[in-house]
Amino acid sequence: MRRMTWFNATSLSLGFAFLYLPMVILMIYSFNESKLVTVWAGFSTKWYGELLANTAFLDAAWVTLKVGFISSSLATVLGTMAAIVMVRAGRFRGRTAFSGMIYAPMVMPEVITGLSLLLLFISLGMDRGVFTIVLAHTTFAMCYVSVVVSSRLVSFDQSLEEAALDLGCSPFEAFRLVTLPIIAPAVISGWLLAFTLSLDDLVIASFTSGPSATTLPMKIWSSVRLGVSPEINALSTIMIVIVAVGVITASVISKRNVVRQRREEAEAAKLS
Amino acid sequence: MALDAFAPWEDPNAKPLIQFQNVTKRFGDFTAIDNLTVDIFEREFFALLGPSGCGKTTMMRMLAGFENPTEGNILLAGQNIAPIPPNKRAVNMMFQSYALFPHLSIWDNIAFGLKRDNLPKDQIAQRVDEMLRLTRMETFARRKPHQVSGGQRQRVALARSLAKAPKLLLLDEPLGALDKKLRQDTQFELMDIQEKTGTTFVIVTHDQEEAMTVASRVAVMDHGKIIQVSTPDVIYEAPNSTYVADFIGEVNLMRGKADPKGDTVQMHWAEGQPAIHGTGLEGITKGTEVHYAIRPEKVSISAEKPTDAANAVQGKVLDIAYLGNISTYHVELAGGQVIKAQTANNRRISRRAFTWEDPVWLSWTATAGVFLER
Amino acid sequence: MRRLLIAIPFLWLLALFIVPFLIVFKISLSDAAIAIPPYAPTLDLSEGWSGFKSFFAALDLENYIWLTEDALYWKAYLSSLKIAVISTVLTLLVGYPIAYGMARAPEEWRAMLFMLIILPFWTSFLIRVYSWMGILSQEGYLNQLLIWTGLISDPLVILNTNIAVYIGIVYTYLPFMILPIYASLERLDISLLEAAEDLGCSRLSAFWLVTMPLSKQGIIAGSFLVFIPTIGEFVIPSLLGGSRTLMIGKVLWEEFFSNRDWPVASAVAVVLLLILIIPIVLFQRNEQKQREAEQ
Numbered sequence: 001m002r003r004m005t006w007f008n009a010t011s012l013s014l015g016f017a018f019l020y021l022p023m024v025i026l027m028i029y030s031f032n033e034s035k036l037v038t039v040w041a042g043f044s045t046k047w048y049g050e051l052l053a054n055t056a057f058l059d060a061a062w063v064t065l066k067v068g069f070i071s072s073s074l075a076t077v078l079g080t081m082a083a084i085v086m087v088r089a090g091r092f093r094g095r096t097a098f099s100g101m102i103y104a105p106m107v108m109p110e111v112i113t114g115l116s117l118l119l120l121f122i123s124l125g126m127d128r129g130v131f132t133i134v135l136a137h138t139t140f141a142m143c144y145v146s147v148v149v150s151s152r153l154v155s156f157d158q159s160l161e162e163a164a165l166d167l168g169c170s171p172f173e174a175f176r177l178v179t180l181p182i183i184a185p186a187v188i189s190g191w192l193l194a195f196t197l198s199l200d201d202l203v204i205a206s207f208t209s210g211p212s213a214t215t216l217p218m219k220i221w222s223s224v225r226l227g228v229s230p231e232i233n234a235l236s237t238i239m240i241v242i243v244a245v246g247v248i249t250a251s252v253i254s255k256r257n258v259v260r261q262r263r264e265e266a267e268a269a270k271l272s
Numbered sequence: 273m274a275l276d277a278f279a280p281w282e283d284p285n286a287k288p289l290i291q292f293q294n295v296t297k298r299f300g301d302f303t304a305i306d307n308l309t310v311d312i313f314e315r316e317f318f319a320l321l322g323p324s325g326c327g328k329t330t331m332m333r334m335l336a337g338f339e340n341p342t343e344g345n346i347l348l349a350g351q352n353i354a355p356i357p358p359n360k361r362a363v364n365m366m367f368q369s370y371a372l373f374p375h376l377s378i379w380d381n382i383a384f385g386l387k388r389d390n391l392p393k394d395q396i397a398q399r400v401d402e403m404l405r406l407t408r409m410e411t412f413a414r415r416k417p418h419q420v421s422g423g424q425r426q427r428v429a430l431a432r433s434l435a436k437a438p439k440l441l442l443l444d445e446p447l448g449a450l451d452k453k454l455r456q457d458t459q460f461e462l463m464d465i466q467e468k469t470g471t472t473f474v475i476v477t478h479d480q481e482e483a484m485t486v487a488s489r490v491a492v493m494d495h496g497k498i499i500q501v502s503t504p505d506v507i508y509e510a511p512n513s514t515y516v517a518d519f520i521g522e523v524n525l526m527r528g529k530a531d532p533k534g535d536t537v538q539m540h541w542a543e544g545q546p547a548i549h550g551t552g553l554e555g556i557t558k559g560t561e562v563h564y565a566i567r568p569e570k571v572s573i574s575a576e577k578p579t580d581a582a583n584a585v586q587g588k589v590l591d592i593a594y595l596g597n598i599s600t601y602h603v604e605l606a607g608g609q610v611i612k613a614q615t616a617n618n619r620r621i622s623r624r625a626f627t628w629e630d631p632v633w634l635s636w637t638a639t640a641g642v643f644l645e646r
Numbered sequence: 647m648r649r650l651l652i653a654i655p656f657l658w659l660l661a662l663f664i665v666p667f668l669i670v671f672k673i674s675l676s677d678a679a680i681a682i683p684p685y686a687p688t689l690d691l692s693e694g695w696s697g698f699k700s701f702f703a704a705l706d707l708e709n710y711i712w713l714t715e716d717a718l719y720w721k722a723y724l725s726s727l728k729i730a731v732i733s734t735v736l737t738l739l740v741g742y743p744i745a746y747g748m749a750r751a752p753e754e755w756r757a758m759l760f761m762l763i764i765l766p767f768w769t770s771f772l773i774r775v776y777s778w779m780g781i782l783s784q785e786g787y788l789n790q791l792l793i794w795t796g797l798i799s800d801p802l803v804i805l806n807t808n809i810a811v812y813i814g815i816v817y818t819y820l821p822f823m824i825l826p827i828y829a830s831l832e833r834l835d836i837s838l839l840e841a842a843e844d845l846g847c848s849r850l851s852a853f854w855l856v857t858m859p860l861s862k863q864g865i866i867a868g869s870f871l872v873f874i875p876t877i878g879e880f881v882i883p884s885l886l887g888g889s890r891t892l893m894i895g896k897v898l899w900e901e902f903f904s905n906r907d908w909p910v911a912s913a914v915a916v917v918l919l920l921i922l923i924i925p926i927v928l929f930q931r932n933e934q935k936q937r938e939a940e941q
């Protein structure tokens with residue numbers, strides 16, 4: 001495999017350049033003096049100032065965060081339940097239907113999901129707003145959560161649950177005291193995934209929101225329709241930086257944990 | 273040995289702790305346990321021995337509550353335990369993989385079962401410390417399972433399963449992951465702890481040496497049935513079938529036709545060989561096909577023909593298995609049959625009396641072996 | 647207890663996923679109306695059974711017939727399929743070498759490479775598509791670069807054409823293709839390749855005969871994850887495509903928001919769903935097989 005390395009190195013570098021260059025350019029031009037995004041006129045942070053003064057954007061950001069927290073927490077609970085059912089419940093009537101309903105929303109085009117949910121809310125006579133967006137986001141996010149959690153559950157050692165039962169736990173206690181703490185990292189990644197999907201969603205939010213609730217993606221969309229603008233660049237830069245910091249921190253922490261665990265196991269093995 | 277004094281299975285008034293009554297367990301088409309009946313008494317160290325798939329683990333899981341019998345009853349202290357879920361039984365299990373909770377310290381692992389009973393804190397602490405002392409793990413109490421060695425994890429698993437002082441402790445291949453030296457030491461520790469705590473132990477193992485070492489009684493299983501249940505010495509010296517004779521230790525098995533002559537029985541088993549003289553098999557009719565089992569260490573090997581042996585045959589040394597302390601001689605008889613004879617190497621190898629291709633005589637007494645009908 | 651565990655997510659999905667589809671279907675059979683809601687008939691239970699009957703009598707397949715009559719619709723479906731197929735192939739061609747490079751990288755680097763692939767995925771999709779607007783426009787960075795280096799003299803028209811849509815789709819869906827392929831390549835046992843070379847394969851044929859077939863699972867999973875959502879994609883063709891970029895997601899959105907014709911929009915959705923059923927079922931079956939194989 002040594003000889004392939006130059007090919008690998010090239011494809012990797014080109015690939016990552018392709019992935020990151022657009023974002024880097026975006027970030028650079030957010031500091032552009034001029035309003036014309038494509039012509040560099042000097043360094044300036046004024047667009048950040050204008051962004052922070054723009055109450056429409058700030059309100060939208062607040063709505064988005066609210067919806068994000070509530071829907072991802074609900075989605076995590078429902079998705080974890082679904083994962084337990086898929087992995088542990090064995091055969092039951094309607095299992096194929098259940099499994100179909102769990103995977104389908106992941107690949108369903110958002111226009112269809114959005115349209116169908118809006119029509120549901122209308123036939124029920126519901127006012128559209130934050131509540132309906134939360135319901136919509138919970139529904140499609142729970143499927144992603146269930147995929148993440150069930151893949152962890154599959155590799156989970158069942159004898160730990162049996163030991164808990166053997167020592168006196170009811171099945172729910174065994175889940176709460178033994179299974180949940182151990183699969184917690186997977187549950188947390190499920191929550192983060194649901195949160196990101198909610199924060200990022202444009203189409204479904206557009207269909208299911210009401211006059212009082214505009215989410216950040218919706219606000220960005222209406223601005224972007226009018227053309228490229230440096231304020232959007234500034235907003236994008238802020239969001240990219242927040243995400244980057246989050247992902248890098250999580251990565252570093254997880255790597256450190258793995259290294260520490262391996263070291264402790266090696267030391268313990270030497271003792272025997 | 274204490275074995276002689278402790279024999280509740282021979283006492284007609286003794287009430288068994290566990291009773292399997294015509295228990296059958298099926299998984300779909302597969303019958304794991306086939307109409308099994310056995311009693312286990314208090315304070316026994318009872319071993320379930322057999323190859324993989326014989327049903328021993330299924331029996332254990334039924335006792336723990338993770339499976340229920342398809343037919344039949346299992347009684348614990350006279351009560352049918354089938355309706356009682358595993359968390360409510362006075363039974364605890366030591367898992368083969370130890371199943372220690374990785375997110376809890378060793379102290380918390382051992383305390384886990386006690387906390388489920390809502391005992392007062394100081395009582396829990398006292399009991400946990402007791403268990404730590406019993407298994408010599410006091411200094412490791414604050415560590416997590418991955419921070420201690422395999423042998424230490426095994427001790428923690430034992431401590432955790434004994435913490436609630438269960439009536440019955442189930443051990444699922446507890447020593448499988450340990451290396452040989454550690455395994456032997458731990459076997460004696462287990463027996464010690466069992467006697468000290470007075471708990472009834474049921475151990476599942478495929479290692480017959482282990483079963484013979486630790487158990488007060490051994491149940492040899494095959495395909496869902498118990499073939500023989502008895503003390504180790506009886507299993508070894510008086511197996512009830514060729515299956516048991518072959519499963520435990522090494523054995524020579526010969527097949528032939530019975531020929532009762534007064535008190536003794538002869539077996540004609542090969543052309544040109546004298547009949548084997550032995551005892552047992554009351555009331556057997558002449559001509560019935562029987563088996564004869566004799567352990568290699570009971571077969572003497574000599575260069576000269578022995579003068580007054582009940583059984584003596586002549587052959588040539590085919591192979592020698594040298595094990596340091598003993599040697600097993602594979603001797604080929606005139607008709608091609610091979611008999612194993614085992615002796616201690618009480619002389620150095622260079623001064624050994626026999627070597628390959630040497631003509632030798634094998635001999636044994638009339639009571640050295642057993643006749644088996646199946 | 648077990649029943650409750652199954653029932654809660656089951657009922658939620660039934661109510662918020664299945665029932666809405668039934669409603670879409672019903673509305674696709676209705677007529678547009680100047681009213682709130684903008685369709686008729688609506689189910690009026692106060693009129694009892696006759697209300698029911700007149701409700702069903704007013705439903706018809708008029709909208710579906712309309713879909714077949716106006717060329718816009720079937721052209722849009724076909725165009726969407728075409729764009730989805732081409733995009734999936736392009737994403738595969740770009741994504742496979744990257745996944746391969748990651749799998750062959752030294753052990754210490756893999757975690758970091760994995761993180762670098764995941765990072766764009768966590769970043770807002772809208773922002774990433776938006777960033778291409780600035781690059782591909784006539785005054786954009788790409789044209790600036792090409793003119794500055796003298797490769798071209800007039801700016802290229804890329805934005806608002808299908809080419810921009812392809813670039814956008816590949817860019818956005820790349821992680822979905824890379825991750826499954828990377829997962830299956832990582833599991834590959836290197837000794838298999840060594841055995842192939844030992845038996846006479848060149849590097850290239852060892853790749854073609856051993857590595858590629860064994861990563862088939864990843865390729866299939868990745869392709870489904872790109873193909874199915876792309877058919878109904880809306881944001882990318884709207885921002886990067888032009889008025890001549892026909893995609894059914896755009897058509898549906900415009901029918902709904904611009905024309906306020908909910909029944910036709912619903913009919914468009916139902917037909918799209920019917921087209922997607924086969925790939926979705928195949929995708930589910932593939933996932934099931936994967937999970938069973940792993941267990």
